[in-house]
Amino acid sequence: MKKPDLNFTYHKNIRSDVCIYVGINESHNIAHFLKNLNPDKVFIICDSTIAMIYADSIREKIAKRYPVAVIVHKANEANKNLQAITKMCDEFFIAGGTQKSVIVALGGGVTGNMAGVLASIIFRGIKLVLIPTTLLAQLDSAADVKQSVNSALVKNSIGSYKAPDVIVIDPLFLKSLDDRKIRTGLGEAVKHGFAQDMDFVEYILTCDKRDLNVLQKIITKTISLKIEHWENSPTIWNDSKQIERLTHLGHTTAKVLEMIDIDYLTHGEAIAHGMVIEAYISYLLGYLDLRSVERIYKVLSELELLYPLSNSYTCATVIAKLYGTTDQPIFALLKSLGDPTTISTTVLRSATENAINWYLDTKTTKPEVKKYQSATIV
Numbered sequence: 001m002k003k004p005d006l007n008f009t010y011h012k013n014i015r016s017d018v019c020i021y022v023g024i025n026e027s028h029n030i031a032h033f034l035k036n037l038n039p040d041k042v043f044i045i046c047d048s049t050i051a052m053i054y055a056d057s058i059r060e061k062i063a064k065r066y067p068v069a070v071i072v073h074k075a076n077e078a079n080k081n082l083q084a085i086t087k088m089c090d091e092f093f094i095a096g097g098t099q100k101s102v103i104v105a106l107g108g109g110v111t112g113n114m115a116g117v118l119a120s121i122i123f124r125g126i127k128l129v130l131i132p133t134t135l136l137a138q139l140d141s142a143a144d145v146k147q148s149v150n151s152a153l154v155k156n157s158i159g160s161y162k163a164p165d166v167i168v169i170d171p172l173f174l175k176s177l178d179d180r181k182i183r184t185g186l187g188e189a190v191k192h193g194f195a196q197d198m199d200f201v202e203y204i205l206t207c208d209k210r211d212l213n214v215l216q217k218i219i220t221k222t223i224s225l226k227i228e229h230w231e232n233s234p235t236i237w238n239d240s241k242q243i244e245r246l247t248h249l250g251h252t253t254a255k256v257l258e259m260i261d262i263d264y265l266t267h268g269e270a271i272a273h274g275m276v277i278e279a280y281i282s283y284l285l286g287y288l289d290l291r292s293v294e295r296i297y298k299v300l301s302e303l304e305l306l307y308p309l310s311n312s313y314t315c316a317t318v319i320a321k322l323y324g325t326t327d328q329p330i331f332a333l334l335k336s337l338g339d340p341t342t343i344s345t346t347v348l349r350s351a352t353e354n355a356i357n358w359y360l361d362t363k364t365t366k367p368e369v370k371k372y373q374s375a376t377i378v
């Protein structure tokens, strides 16, 4: 290859400290949390549902100290795309947003991700505060740096890494969530349990899932497990493959399930189905034993997370999406229950087909473990 005529090295080594406040009524202190960020104007980003229930009260609290505007987008996954982000950018500038303005995301994981993308691209990065309002966003998506929207073909495929500056988690918002949305959050919590702490799984199974103090404990524990995982993986922020590991359990399949019939499954349900299928793949590759696969299946059924799949979900549709844009989708697989060590691996298409057929055919297919042991480990 020809030697470049000139060259330079780009160093980007930014350290971001993320402050997380958790407590019932904590969102009432939002103006106080904004103080250190010194905004010239605050932009609340929320979806149409949250605009009706909570936007006014948060807006009033902020308006006591700062000018504030509200940007509303259409609720749900189908609208988590670049067109919606472009519209938000226009609204931001029309309302007088500057480099010193702060974005406040008020809503579920969809709003958090969209606001995260917005905050990372406006002037190549402005301050971001998250006030997550679903259990899933409170215990999982908010405490993260991956911000993305969907392309027409691949979920969460367009985005950036952007750390929020402040996260304010108020379990009081969970009062207006229906049971299905509470369960979807538990899907991410139990994922950490399977990989890091089986006692936590038992706690989730038996606790009162509508008690706000119990939910606060589950939120704090799940985020602590996530932080523990990050702290035990020193290279995690420099190696994009590593970052996907433990937190990515069940997600390779889940992303596909969510795109096959958008908004049919909640995110937690999609990862629950994904975790069972991927547990079986792990078994086929000779890692997880069959009893562990059964345990995962039983826990997720008890939590009512295995929402019945519609006729759109066939082995052919799942395989077509999984292997449609890449020959080698990478799976993060558990080695054993309660052990955070995962294997990041590509999987032979035939093994994936076997696992999906096993799952969709109510587990009638006989596993053939040895056949798949040659799958590439990366």
Ligand SMILES: NC(=O)c1ccc[n+]([C@@H]2O[C@H](COP(=O)([O-])OP(=O)(O)OC[C@H]3O[C@@H](n4cnc5c(N)ncnc54)[C@H](O)[C@@H]3O)[C@@H](O)[C@H]2O)c1
Residues within 6 Å of the ligand: 047, 048, 049, 050, 075, 076, 077, 080, 107, 108, 109, 110, 111, 113, 133, 134, 135, 136, 137, 140, 141, 142, 144, 145, 146, 147, 148, 156, 173, 174, 175, 176, 177, 178, 181, 184, 266, 267, 268
């Ligand atoms: N690392 C990450 O960034 C990460 C991790 C996990 C999930 N996610 C993303 O999060 C999204 C799923 O998040 P979600 O489950 O919160 O979905 P969501 O944001 O679509 O919220 C679900 C629905 O609940 C409504 N809602 C929100 N809060 C409410 C409340 N307190 N009371 C009543 N209704 C309320 C919303 O208006 C929406 O209709 C997915 O797009 C997923 O990809 C991202």
